[in-house]
Amino acid sequence: MPSPFATDLVDRLRGIEEVEIETSAPDETPHRTIIWVVVDDHDRILIRSFRGPGARWYREIVARPESVLHVDEQAVAVTAVPARDPARVAACSHGYLAKYGDHRSTIAMLDAENLPTTLELLPR
16 A cells, blocks of 8 residues: 655655654643654554653653654654554664664663554654
8 A cells, every 4th residue: 555645755754864853741832852763664654752651752752642754854744643553663663774773762662561652654
């Protein structure tokens, strides 16, 4: 199944090291956080918190799933949905290992506590 995102964006996300996610708490000014993003074999865009469920951006995106992904100079309106099924969680883990290697942040991404923070980004 093709990605709901434009092919050029998906291709850029496959290779880019870091992007920014813009989130906000209710009644607060939006802020950006640098995150890692992976694209799986089904062209799904997946993200995960390496700091676990307590990370500010993660708490905010779960509370308000509509956010903005900043890729280079492009702002992409997205909605984050939980990706807790075993296939997407495994695809995200595999993607992080393949893209980032054994970096200490990659190892944190694979920690059992952080697996439930896997999210899929969809266009809005």
